[in-house]
Amino acid sequence: MLLVVVSTGGVAASAPAQTVAPTERQGLQNDTASLGPGQSAALQSENCSFPVEVTDATGEPVTIEEEPDRVVALGASVAQTMWAIDAEETVVGLPTGYTTAYLNGSQNRTNVLGANQNAIVENIVDLEPDVVLAANIIDEDDIETLRDNGFTVVHFEGASSISDVTEKTRLTGQLVGACEGAATVADAMNATVEEVRASATDGENPTVYYAMGGGWTAGPDTFIGDVIATAGGDNVAAAADIRTYGEISEEVIAAENPDWIVVPEGRELPKSPAINATTAVRNDQIVRVNANFISQPGPRVTEPLQELSAAFNPDGASETQTVTETERDAVTTESDGGATDAPTTEAPTTDSGSGFGPGFGPVAALLALVASGLLARRR
Known part of the structure; x- marks a missing residue:
């Protein structure tokens, strides 16, 4: 609550x-x-x-x-x-x-x-x-x-x-x-959420793997999972019984064969035979989203929401843009800060909460906590 x-x-x-x-x-x-x-x-x-x-x-x-x-x-x-x-x-x-x-x-x-x-x-x-x-x-x-x-x-x-x-x-x-x-x-x-929901096309939802880094992913009971679901994706984390944040095996990824892979900008796409064999990789269906906006539970989470919706539902994507380029310049630094420079020590947490402090959100902070041996600490 x-x-x-x-x-x-x-x-x-x-x-x-x-x-x-x-x-x-x-x-x-x-x-x-x-x-x-x-x-x-x-x-x-x-x-x-x-x-x-x-x-x-x-x-x-x-x-x-x-x-x-x-x-x-x-x-x-x-x-x-x-x-x-x-x-x-x-x-x-x-x-x-x-x-x-x-x-x-x-x-x-x-x-x-x-x-x-x-x-x-x-x-x-x-x-x-x-x-x-x-x-x-x-x-x-x-x-x-x-x-x-x-x-x-x-x-x-x-x-x-x-x-x-x-x-x-x-x-x-x-x-x-x-x-x-x-x-x-x-x-x-x-309003943006309603527009995205209205733009969803009929038919079976595409399967989606969110690659947080370090083998971690976000499950359906997280705000990131809700972004994926609202955009019209079927999160493969559920097949691994991952509800919040957890490590997903290559075996599950291979079995689920995701149609799309979502990766935070600044993070490399995982390289393995299982990943390379997926429909997402073979069809070049990789969506890179702003690492800060997808991992910080703040108002700009609707930006990756719209990007995913446009990818998953190209025929019904909302025409409304969350922020224009001019508006983005007005609220960002010239380089857009470190928004795309996610550290290599990012890590997920085991809690379903999302208030990841330094602004990471479950993504960046979890791997940071893993790297520092603090994963057991709950948000």
Whole structure:
């Protein structure tokens, strides 16, 4: 379940659905277990009155007394969301590096996350934030340490679907006083999902293998798995009884013979007789997606969603683009940051959550955790 939110301020009518094309930050349109209908409606109907009380992933009630002026985005997915909802000016700290380099101005913030997904507590203390928004991968010990230092910390749940990402976007807006921007982005995300679903062609779904790296893949009970399913693909991970993240054998890949293979940019396609013999390789049906956008449970997850939909359903692909090239330039650095430079030590986790902190998401962080012997640590 996502965070339960109680606003102790006033309640306003819900924002109307957006039907216009997104602006440059809304163009970022694009995870945590699904909210029930009542909870979702509550999040959409409440305004940005403060104080706001939430119960977060640690089970602790957290109260944000007033609209924060200084926010630490402890996780790249959190930073992506803050930029998308037009609240980046309040961000004083985030994970710097390739996972956030595509966000304009991110290089000017203080780094708050170490190589092993540990919070750099001393940096956060120096920043004196009003609130710390922590991705789900952040260790609860770090959360406790920050709270012991007197900081207000909201620890997000993990995400297992696109709708989870959407609701987390709305929630983030409520926590930082950016409800209007969050509602616009969330509505645009929902519209994109509906367009993709409508574009699905009749007939049998193509089989899809998501090659995270290191033999790992994402199962259907993850937000990445939901991206594949929503785009019209049949995830071969299910045949290996992989529901969240896990290693998939070459025998299963050979037996399932995927029609398509999805690979994050910057990562080599696995080379083996089993992979080379697949329909995907023989027919050159390989889709490369932005490593950050597919692995970070943030609004831009709808970009790889549209790319996969266009590949799987070429005759029915949606004509709507999530973000134009001009808009992309407006919200990225010239080099698009390190968005395509996924490290060779990426690794998946065993948890179905998706709030992978440095912005990795289950992909980049899992292999990083494996490499550092921390796979047992849950998000």
